[in-house]
Amino acid sequence: MAGSGYDAVVDVDDEGDLGHTDLQEDLEFHNSNFAETAPALGRKGGASSSSGLPLPATSSSSSGGKRFLWTLSYYAQFFDVDTSSVLSRCWAALFPRANFLDVLEGNPDLYGPFWIATTVVLILFLGGTISDYRANNGGPAFAYDFGLLSGAAGLIYGYTFVVPVALYLALKYFGSESANLLECWALYGYNNLVWIPVALVSWSSISILNWVFVAVGFGLSVAFLLRNLYPVLSATDRQTSKVLLILVVALHFGLAIAIKVLFFAHGSPLKHVPAGETPPTDEKPAEMF
Incomplete structure (x- = not known):
């Protein structure tokens, strides 16, 4: 009955x-x-929109609160992660043994990507400043150039948060149902970890050594991206997935070259040189006998 x-x-x-x-x-x-x-029945963490971002609540939740796009509580949920989870994700990014999207367990965060990107920006600024200071040996009084800081912020934040949006929109346009914007942000954000040790040696005055460090950082980070993005990109047709893979590698290669040229070189284009002065270079003057 x-x-x-x-x-x-x-x-x-x-x-x-x-x-x-x-x-x-x-x-x-x-x-x-x-x-x-x-x-x-629903996915862990509540309902989510097709864009990978949780839907803004227009009705009372179980706690009696509301989340709107213009409130801090809506964006606070993207930073709701504990220290142990962030550390485990950092470890999984540096020493990948499994797919990083599986490590996220359907709960990507922006806390780790934001602070990792901020750390890279500060280290690039400090490394570039130390490099300029060493190149200024015997020259006029040294002054900090905060153009390096703004340049590092624009490069790292722009790459970390804008490129994933473009990739997500491309995947959606070509019919991928597995694309998730938050996961793309988390993937690119945690991938920046490899640039921290690379940036720590950016003060070296040996140009070839800097090139080696950047090449190693590029190889490790691009392999991490391809390993985790390939299952998502392969959801599109074969030709489209190849094009997207090439674009991912090309953009990451551009990031590596920009880091080397702008921050690992004594004559960085970001360094403001007063009129009448000659910018320092990596080349050492010939010794007189």
């Missing part, structure tokens, strides 16, 4: 005899509430 939406209750006497059964007298029918009590 459950299939028709009713529950049947039958009275049985002490001796186990059903006796006379009258449907109207001995059977009691109750309206079924299966449809009302069935648990809602």
Whole structure:
């Protein structure tokens, strides 16, 4: 009777005899509430939109609050991650043994990507400043150039947060259903970890050594991206996935070259040189005998 939406209750006497059964007298029918009590099935973390961003709540949640796009509570959910989770994701990015998207467990965050990118920006600025200071040996009084800081911020933040948006839009345009914007941000953000040790040696005055460091950083980071992006990119047709893979590698190669030229060279184009002065270079003057 459950299939028709009713529950049947039958009275049985002490001796186990059903006796006379009258449907109207001995059977009691109750309206079924299966449809009302069935648990809602959904992905862990609540409903999410096709864009990979949680939908802004327009009705009261279980805690009685509301989340709108213009409130801080809506964006705070992207930073709701504990220290142990961030450290485990950092370790998985530096020493990948599994797909990083599986490590995220359907809960990507922006906390790690933001602070990793900020750390890279500061180290690039400090490394470039130390490099300029060493090249200024015997020259005029040294002054900090905060153009290096703004240049590093524009390069790293722009690459980390803009390129994933472009990649996500391209995947959506070509019909990929597995594309997730938050996961793209998390993937590119945690991938910046490899540039921290590389940036720490940016003060070296040996140009070929700097090239080696950048090449190693590029190789490790691009391999990490391709390993994790390939299953997503392959959801499109074969020709499109090849083009997108080439674009991912080309953009990452451009980032590596920009880091080397702008921050690992004494004559960085970002360095402001007063009129009448000659910018320092990596070349050492010939010794006089």
